[in-house]
Amino acid sequence: MATNNPYRLVTNLKYWLLACGGLVVGGALLYVSGLDWLEDRKALSTLANQLGGLLIASVALATLWDLVGRRSFFREMLEVLDLKHDVHTSGLDSIGTDYRKVVDWDDCLSSAKNLDIFAAWATTWRNSNQTNLQQLASRPDARIRVCLPDPNDPTCVKSLAARFNMTQTEVRSKLNEAIEGYKKFDANGSRSGRVEIYTTPVFRAFTAYRIDHQFVVTLYHHKDNRSGSFPALTCRKGGSLFAFFEEDLEGVLNASPKIYP
Template structure:
């Protein structure tokens, strides 16, 4: 079978030829530096001895690098490249532990034409971005779709109450307040059609926002104390992560009940 690595063979051959030549020259310099002639020319003898020792040591170090270091470095680079390829294929553009800083929300929402919100209620996020959300809802070429839990589904309410360590009445109240809050974004509930609200009994494992061609996703943790930071990531359209969250969102919306307008 023909060898498929000719450049590698040529490179290795050049290296070993140079290394052999350097070793021969170094040994020769060490040898001649001990000849009687150099006893009368001590400075030349010292120079020849040092040059010979340097060549021999350099060849030895280079050989160790070629046999051990270069191969380890090559394997490390392969791991880095494979990771880079995985990240590129996934479309991951950012990752952190604070959804408030994972993207510039003002910049993302200011010119957004398509916004999908998949959350339990996202009261804090909605209040922080109220102005931008109203601006989006005021544009004829923009649309906001909101997918919230179903406040009339007992199992859904019970699951959310357990997740967020609160009462079922509080959960139901937060969801209803969110529904009314998102209605007000639509020109104070005038039903322009630019804001759509859906409810579903799907149990939420994360919060997701699709802003035009990117997703911002925040994960949940499962400890009793819900305070602290949460993993958050962003991904662009065209990557496998975006495709997953898009398919998941659209599938959920297809099985949801439209409650507004």
């Protein structure tokens, strides 16, 4: 296929001229090494023969690299660069299968000013980070917003019961326990306004935590057995992933009634 890139044409022309020159020189050395007048000069004959063979072999290898290897390497580099560009534009910071390790929760929560929680109930996470959440809620310049499934919505409760292999009574109990648990971070229910709780019938496809300018997202299993690891990722503000999760969260919050304070 023709190319309109003059620099590439010049580079290819130089390469093929050098390759042809190498073949000519290599062939000449092989020819000279077999001449009669070098029969008494074995060292020179052997040297010319080896240099000629080396030049021809080098040109052959270089040609194979140019025809196959260099182009394959170039395509591979393009794939790597495209992937790097996609990661950069998405704002993806880290990814793993353990939400406890995908981010330093102590560091993030200890310095956070705004925390949004979009989860089914996140009991394990809440208990693991209880001290940090209490300290966050006690700071006058901080705010915690929690968006939980509505325990009074039959369809929502039924869906969660099916997802987590629980009874509807157990689901309502877990949701009400979560609501009361998050209220306690507000100085045991002082209604300071630093802790806000919303309920919504929206079915969870993932759990998301927005910590200032960062999202931490964990996915769910769809199999009957709930054990095992969960994919988790973090993304920063300015990327397409953050924009998606932010728009999604704000859309749910805007359509959800606030039940506390």
